[in-house]
Amino acid sequence: MTDFGFHLSKSSQLDLSRVDRERLNRLYELEPGARICMTCGSCGATCMAAPYSGMSVRKMLLHIERGLDVKPLLSKCMLCGKCTMVCPRGINTRNLILNVCKLYD
Amino acid sequence: MKENVVIIGGGVAGMEAAKQLLTLGYNPVIVERSAQLGGHVAGWHKLFPDMSSAQELVKGLRRDIAEANVFLETRLNSLQRTKSVYTVELNNGVRLTSRAVLIASGFELFDASKKEEYGYGVYDHVITNADLEAWMNGREDNRIPAQPQSIGFVHCVGSRDLKAGNSQCSKVCCTTAIKQAIELKERFPEAEVYCFYMDLRLFGKKYEDFYINAQRDFGVHFIRGRVSEVGETIDGRLQIKAEDTLLGKPLKVQLDLLVLMSGMVCNPIAKQLADKIRLQIDSDGFLKSRDNIAAIGESNQPGIFYAGACTGTKTVPETLAEARAAALSIHTYLMNQ
Ligand SMILES: Cc1cc2nc3c(=O)[nH]c(=O)nc-3n(C[C@H](O)[C@H](O)[C@H](O)COP(=O)(O)OP(=O)(O)OC[C@H]3O[C@@H](n4cnc5c(N)ncnc54)[C@H](O)[C@@H]3O)c2cc1C
Ligand code: SF4
Ligand code: SF4
Ligand code: SF4
Numbered sequence: 100m101t102d103f104g105f106h107l108s109k110s111s112q113l114d115l116s117r118v119d120r121e122r123l124n125r126l127y128e129l130e131p132g133a134r135i136c137m138t139c140g141s142c143g144a145t146c147m148a149a150p151y152s153g154m155s156v157r158k159m160l161l162h163i164e165r166g167l168d169v170k171p172l173l174s175k176c177m178l179c180g181k182c183t184m185v186c187p188r189g190i191n192t193r194n195l196i197l198n199v200c201k202l203y204d
Numbered sequence: 205m206k207e208n209v210v211i212i213g214g215g216v217a218g219m220e221a222a223k224q225l226l227t228l229g230y231n232p233v234i235v236e237r238s239a240q241l242g243g244h245v246a247g248w249h250k251l252f253p254d255m256s257s258a259q260e261l262v263k264g265l266r267r268d269i270a271e272a273n274v275f276l277e278t279r280l281n282s283l284q285r286t287k288s289v290y291t292v293e294l295n296n297g298v299r300l301t302s303r304a305v306l307i308a309s310g311f312e313l314f315d316a317s318k319k320e321e322y323g324y325g326v327y328d329h330v331i332t333n334a335d336l337e338a339w340m341n342g343r344e345d346n347r348i349p350a351q352p353q354s355i356g357f358v359h360c361v362g363s364r365d366l367k368a369g370n371s372q373c374s375k376v377c378c379t380t381a382i383k384q385a386i387e388l389k390e391r392f393p394e395a396e397v398y399c400f401y402m403d404l405r406l407f408g409k410k411y412e413d414f415y416i417n418a419q420r421d422f423g424v425h426f427i428r429g430r431v432s433e434v435g436e437t438i439d440g441r442l443q444i445k446a447e448d449t450l451l452g453k454p455l456k457v458q459l460d461l462l463v464l465m466s467g468m469v470c471n472p473i474a475k476q477l478a479d480k481i482r483l484q485i486d487s488d489g490f491l492k493s494r495d496n497i498a499a500i501g502e503s504n505q506p507g508i509f510y511a512g513a514c515t516g517t518k519t520v521p522e523t524l525a526e527a528r529a530a531a532l533s534i535h536t537y538l539m540n541q
Contacts, residue, residue: 137364139402140447144432149447149454158452185321185432187365 118166122202126163129198132190136160142182142192148175156182156192159199169203206231209534210292210302212280212477215243216520217512217527218308219265222272224531233273233300235280235292241266243310249340251520252383253410259341261520283480288541290507303541304507304534307477307491308527311468311513314362314370321433322358322464329442329459330434332361332466333377336384352395352460355388356444357381358431359401363467372488374467375517378405381465382414382424389422398425398457400446408519429455434462468517481505490516501530509534 127133136157143155152175162169173196182192209225211218214236222232240246242262251258281293283305292300316324316332324330331339331347339345359381363374378401385397399418404426406412418424429446437443442459470490478485483503486492491514494502501510511530512523 137402138449139430140428140449141430141432143447143449143452144429144445144454146454153452155447155452155454157447157449187360187367187430189366 113165113167115165118164123163126195126198126202129202130191130195132188132192133160133195135188136190137188139187141185141187145181145185146176147179147181148177151175156186156190156195159196163199163203169199173200173204207538208233208300208302209304209306210235210290210300211306211308212473213243213308213310213512213514214238214241214274214276215308215310215512215523216245216261216265217243217310217514217523218306219262219269220524220527221306221308221511221531221534223265223268224528225534226269226271228531228535230535231273232269233275233302234269235275235278235294237277237279239277241274241276244313244334245520247334247341248337250383250387252379252414253408255383280477283477285481285505285507288507303538304509306509306511306530306534307474307483307503307514308511308530309471309473309477309514311490311517312471314368314374314466314469316361316464316466318368319361319365319464322361322431322462323434323436323442324464327434327436327442327462328440330462330464332464333380333384334466336388336463340387347461349460352388352392354396354398354457354459355385355392355461355463356431356442356457356459357385357397357399357463357465358444359399359465360430361464361466362469364402370467370469370489372467372517373405374465375405375407376519377465377467378403379408379411379414381463382406382418384463385424386414386418386422389418389424395460396425397422398427398459400427400429400431400444402428402430427455468513471514474514481508483508486515488516490514501526501533507537509537 143149148154154172154175180193209230209232211234214234225232245258246262248258279295281295284291362368429449431444431446435443448455474491484492493500509530511527
């Protein structure tokens with residue numbers, strides 16, 4: 100068959116109905132602060148791993164809440180806790196990351 | 205003899221209320237702790253949304269209340285209620301009685317040095333919104349360079365910040381940042397100006413127009429990300445870090461001037477007053493109104509009224525409207541007693 104150079108791109112559309120709510124609720128229980136992120140970006144701005152891996156607590160949470168795979172982000176976190184120091188909502192981000200590792204790995 | 209109405213605080217709220225009370229036939233007595241009338245507005249340069257003169261507004265009010273009794277550099281020693289009359293004792297020895305007292309003690313600007321990561325008072329070129337207004341009013345400020353190439357504005361300094369103890373949005377500072385960004389672009393057309401925001405809250409009449417203006421006519425850059433920290437380079441420039449949350453990438457930029465949008469927090473006097481005469485403090489730290497919808501100008505105590513920023517963050521027109529309403533409420537209260 101002649102190859103005309105066309106191909107089907109994978110859709111990047113998110114499907115909220117496919118989010119694993121049960122697991123997410125379990126996470127909220129283990130770290131209630133996960134509910135109050137206001138996506139300000141302070142965590143990612145201060146994270147030493149962010150420029151190299153794209154890690155940020157904000158992004159990690161959004162990935163989970165939108166049903167995306169979170170593992171690639173987590174792999175570079177050093178659990179240094181800098182993000183906890185800057186978070187204006189006072190979220191215990193370290194505890195959050197540890198529980199995400201437990202539930203989503 | 206005309207009846208006294210004691211007003212605590214001679215900002216625009218206290219002044220406007222005094223003006224209305226004079227018209228209604230009372231003898232307003234303003235107790236102001238600083239050396240001048242006008243409160244915070246006396247320190248501002250131009251007011252949004254029409255860039256009208258803050259100084260002219262205060263001057264006009266001063267003229268209007270020329271007949272009122274004003275005690276400057278004066279504080280309240282005690283405030284006591286016996287039956288329906290309050291006895292007010294001032295620290296200058298004066299004693300007044302008044303059946304109604306208006307609290308117009310306003311707000312305090314959040315102390316930006318408490319957010320150590322922003323370097324106010326540490327680095328040479330970090331100032332606040334209030335410092336910038338003072339400079340535009342003619343006060344010298346050697347923190348502001350003669351020819352800045354790039355300028356940053358940090359929104360929400362001490363507001364929307366649970367760690368700083370203030371969860372509330374100060375509501376005037378987004379518009380103030382955009383106003384000041386435009387004013388600096390007018391003075392330094394060559395400079396790049398960046399506003400770092402979490403959300404742009406431009407709720408009021410014509411505020412959104414400021415935003416469009418800043419983008420279209422002044423080329424101000426808006427970056428959605430909260431500044432996480434400020435540092436200094438070897439050559440004395442500021443370097444800030446934020447995340448561009450719309451792109452999801454960490455970002456840095458070097459600046460010659462950084463302006464912190466300090467928020468509005470309740471004047472600590474509110475707490476003292478509250479203790480003295482059993483007023484209530486709301487969950488946001490400001491004085492608690494009897495009802496936040498139907499009776500914002502009334503306290504839980506008979507004869508004690510509120511106007512302006514002592515009950516929450518307010519714009520000037522909101523403050524003035526509340527002051528007029530409070531004067532009328534006081535009048536009605538006194539007539540019905
Ligand atoms: C940076 C900045 C810029 C702003 N720009 C604008 C603008 O352009 N347009 C606009 O609409 N709004 C603006 N605002 C909002 C405006 O400043 C307020 O709406 C206004 O100041 C509220 O007036 P007020 O009289 O209630 O309080 P204040 O201005 O705080 O006045 C209170 C007065 O009470 C006195 N006082 C306090 N405690 C006592 C006491 N115990 N005894 C005696 N006296 C006391 C104080 O000394 C002060 O004089 C701005 C706010 C900020 C922070
Ligand atoms: S704990 Fe992890 S995510 Fe947080 S700042 Fe450190 S490396 Fe970054
Ligand atoms: S610093 Fe806190 S509130 Fe801001 S994006 Fe990160 S986790 Fe969310
Ligand atoms: S008005 Fe804008 S800058 Fe001020 S606290 Fe609210 S969101 Fe932050």
